[in-house]
Amino acid sequence: MPIIFYGLKQIHFDRSADGHIHSACPGCGQTGSLKPVKKVTFIHIFWIPLIPVWFKNNVKCSQCGYTGKEKQQALQR
Numbered sequence: 001m002p003i004i005f006y007g008l009k010q011i012h013f014d015r016s017a018d019g020h021i022h023s024a025c026p027g028c029g030q031t032g033s034l035k036p037v038k039k040v041t042f043i044h045i046f047w048i049p050l051i052p053v054w055f056k057n058n059v060k061c062s063q064c065g066y067t068g069k070e071k072q073q074a075l076q077r
């Protein structure tokens with residue numbers, strides 16, 4: 001019987017086109033390094049994402065890699 005690798009995989013999609021976040025990063029304190037991302041959790045089989053199960057709007061820091069909720073940082077256009 002073949003072994004099937006499966007599980008959950010998270011992918012961050014860039015949402016910079018939606019606007020910019022001007023508040024400071026909670027991780028490194030740098031202003032302007034946060035960008036909006038959409039975090040999508042997929043069910044994967046052999047690390048190939050197949051079925052999206054969760055969507056979440058997050059922010060990600062390009063300097064330190066901090067990822068967090070978008071709530072505190074308002075998106076400014």
Ligand SMILES: [Zn+2]
Binds near residue numbers: 025029033063066
């Ligand atoms: Zn940071």
